[in-house]
Amino acid sequence: MSTRSKSSVGSCIPELLGFNAFRRRSNKYNKSEDFGSSKTPWPVSFIESIFFPEFKKKCHVTALEFQVVETISKGAFGKVSKVIDSEGKEYALKILSKAQIIADNAIKQVKDEVMIQSMCGHHPFIVNCPFFWQSKKQLFIVSTFIPGGELLRLWNNYGPLPEEVVKIIIAEIALALDFLHNAGVIYRDLKLENILLDADGHVQIIDFGLAKWLKYGSRTNTMCGTLQYMAPEILRMKPYNHSVDWWSLGVICFSLLQGSLPFDDSEVSMSPEYEPVEVPRLGANCSPAAKDLIGRLLTTDPEIRLHTLYRLQGVSFFHKFSFKDVQEKKISSVELLKSWSSTRTSAISQQTASSLNGKEV
Structure with missing residues (x-):
């Protein structure tokens, strides 16, 4: 074989192996203008994508x-x-x-x-x-939009509420808590300000800014909430579960019955050494059943604390009370409150009139 023919065969080897085609493709994509045109623009900015x-x-x-x-x-x-x-x-x-x-x-x-x-x-x-x-x-x-305003405003206007009214309010909140907990949500900011009343006087829970997905039975350790409503385990900076929402419900129940919060800001603090103060007793005008409920909800030990709807339905405070009627909105706390307020106003007017008549005599 001649030298020329050997050279021709040798020059064909890269072509047969595909090397020349590879070089041509490499040279094509190594050009800066082609490299720039291959870039894919991102459709949204970073400050938008982080909220997707x-x-x-x-x-x-x-x-x-x-x-x-x-x-x-x-x-x-x-x-x-x-x-x-x-x-x-x-x-x-x-x-x-x-x-x-x-x-x-x-x-x-x-x-x-x-x-x-x-x-x-x-x-x-x-x-x-x-x-x-x-x-x-x-x-x-x-x-x-909820037109009835905060439960806090109702509480400020009326002070201590009759037990029949408190039953409906606490039952509505408890039904919502039970639903959230079963859905794997811990609320963590239950307070009078975060409960609104609709046009018919039914509870509406708002502001889920501190709510968190948490499987029922699991624990979390984020320190958050409103001091006067926070459970002792949060104040002690320990891991906690859904039971903290039931403590907050106890604070609300006490406030509605007594007309004042059970704990002042000065009595609660967030510290590993925090020692819970004794829960004040309800006034003499409250029934033994109401006092029993407060004792069960405001229990320091979260394992003993009342923390399920099933257990709440079984306490004496809710004896012969229909949670089904509450769920279906067949009874309204505001209607009962109006009736109670009217009766109380009438009684006060009669008492005042009798007093004035007595003085005139």
Whole structure:
């Protein structure tokens, strides 16, 4: 074989093995202009992506579809306004600052809040959250507007409430707690301010900012809540479970019956050495059954504390009481309260008139 023919065969070897094609492809993609054109642009900014998938970038409703009526409240992350849509339906619109949420490391917190409330809002005693979305700088959360105001306001206006009224209020809250716990949610901020009353006087739990997904029977250790309503195990900075919500229910029950909170700010503190103070006794006007219930709810040991709806239904305070009627909203605490208030006002008027008549004589 000649030298030329050997050279021709040798030059064919790279072609046969595919090396030349590989070189051509490599040279093509090594060009800077081609390299730049191969880059895929990211469709959303980072400050939007971190709130996905809970907060959609686009929603079938927007803030422009609501007309602001008044500002209801202002919080750490933004404000809540009463708004109406084009059909005149009332809502509560919460607008939150993304920058503030990121600065406070509360991204997961606000994402859990909307998911828990939207998934559990079909319960009759939990405020629904039908819409939520985001813009470049803000988060928008739309909830059902509750016109009756806070339970705190009712409590301030009337003071100690009759036991028949307290039964309905506590039963409605307990039904909501039981539902949340069975759904794998711990609420952690049950207080008079976070319970609203609808137009018919039924309880509506709001503000799921401290709520958390927690499988029933599991524990968590985040230190959060409102001091006067916090269970001793949280104040001692120990792991805790859903039982802490039932302690808070006990604080509310005591307050409604007695007309004052059981613990002052000065009596509670968050420390591993914290020693719970003795629970004050209810007044003489409260029944032994009411005192028994408070003792069961405000028990320091979470293992002994009353912490299920089943056990609550079995205490003497709720003897012959229908939780089914409460669940179906057949009875209203406000209607009973109006009747009681009217009777009390009439009795006071008669007593005053008798006193005046006696003086005149």
